[in-house]
Each structure stands twice: as C-alpha cells, then as structure tokens.
Amino acid sequence: MLDNWVVVPTCLPLVLRRCHACPSGRFRPNGKFRVNANHKLLDAWLLMLCTGCGETAKLTVFERAHVRSVRSGLLDRLHDNDAGLAAVLLQDAVVRRRNRIALDWDGAWRLDTGGSDRADREVLEVSVRFAARIPVRPLRLIAEGCGLSRAGVERLAEEGKIVSAARLSGKRSGDFTFLLKR
Numbered sequence: 001m002l003d004n005w006v007v008v009p010t011c012l013p014l015v016l017r018r019c020h021a022c023p024s025g026r027f028r029p030n031g032k033f034r035v036n037a038n039h040k041l042l043d044a045w046l047l048m049l050c051t052g053c054g055e056t057a058k059l060t061v062f063e064r065a066h067v068r069s070v071r072s073g074l075l076d077r078l079h080d081n082d083a084g085l086a087a088v089l090l091q092d093a094v095v096r097r098r099n100r101i102a103l104d105w106d107g108a109w110r111l112d113t114g115g116s117d118r119a120d121r122e123v124l125e126v127s128v129r130f131a132a133r134i135p136v137r138p139l140r141l142i143a144e145g146c147g148l149s150r151a152g153v154e155r156l157a158e159e160g161k162i163v164s165a166a167r168l169s170g171k172r173s174g175d176f177t178f179l180l181k182r
Contacts (some may be wrong), residue, residue: 009087046086127175
C-alpha cells in the first residue's frame with residue numbers, strides 16, 4: 001500500500017539578504033506590496049522587515065513596466081496585498097535572481113503524513129510530494145515521518161533498507177518515492 005506524504009509550507013520563508021542598517025542578514029516578508037505609478041509606467045515591490053532592527057526593505061517585483069503590460073488580475077492582487085501572491089513571487093527564480101536573495105525555509109514547513117498507522121508493516125512504500133519548492137533533506141523527511149532518529153535512518157540507508165530512484169543525500173525540492181524495509 002502506497003502512503004502519500006506532503007511537505008506543506010506553514011508560513012512565508014525568511015529572506016536572506018544583508019540589512020543596510022544593522023548586521024542582520026534576515027528579513028521577514030509581511031505580504032504587503034507597494035505599487036507606484038509614474039505616468040504610464042508602474043513599479044511594484046514586496047515589502048519586508050529586518051528581523052534585527054525592523055527596518056523596511058523592498059524586493060522588486062517589476063520596474064518601469066508599462067500599464068498595459070501588467071495583467072489586471074496581478075495589479076488587483078498587488079493592491080489587495082495578497083499573501084498567496086507573495087508566496088508565489090518569493091519562489092519565482094526571476095524575482096530571486098533580480099533581487100539577489102536566497103530563502104531560509106527553517107521552521108516554515110511541516111510534513112503531513114496523513115496519520116496512517118505504519119508501525120506493523122514490514123515494507124513501507126511512500127510517495128513524497130512537495131506543495132512548494134522547499135529544499136529539505138530526504139533522510140530528514142524519512143526520519144520525521146517514520147518517527148526515527150536521523151542517525152538511524154542514515155544507518156538504514158547504508159544497509160540498503162531504504163531504496164529510492166532519487167538521490168537521498170543532499171537537499172531535494174522535487175517529488176520522490178522510497179521503499180523502507182524493516
């Protein structure tokens with residue numbers, strides 16, 4: 001029987017970027033946007049607060065875009081401070097590259113295992129799906145989902161009792177499946 005696990009974001013991740021006012025390097029996005037119009041050109045920023053001093057910083061969503069080139073639905077969501085749009089924009093590679101930022105997902109996700117009883121099974125087949133592109137170590141997910149220590153899971157992987165077509169070392173943000181033999 002195939003179990004389905006889902007890695008779900010619980011809040012917006014921290015943004016790793018140096019603060020100009022203090023030595024902190026982390027910002028908390030608050031989901032608010034600022035839109036500025038200059039004749040027929042629009043600028044839009046996602047606002048975020050420094051975790052050290054509370055200073056406000058801006059992430060550029062777009063600059064000097066012609067009014068007609070911006071979809072009206074996007075403009076409405078920017079004006080409404082849509083938190084869902086903030087989450088989508090933070091995961092957009094173009095926005096991250098333009099602003100030279102990285103994301104810190106520690107404490108911003110949870111693993112939903114569906115609550116099924118796995119203790120009595122000899123072989124456990126699991127499909128792990130990511131609701132967002134959250135980089136997590138697969139061995140950490142297996143340890144958390146099965147209630148084992150990370151060292152115990154690493155030992156099982158070395159013994160060949162955890163089998164997966166995907167690489168289990170390093171971080172992963174894409175779906176994968178694994179088989180655990182006890």
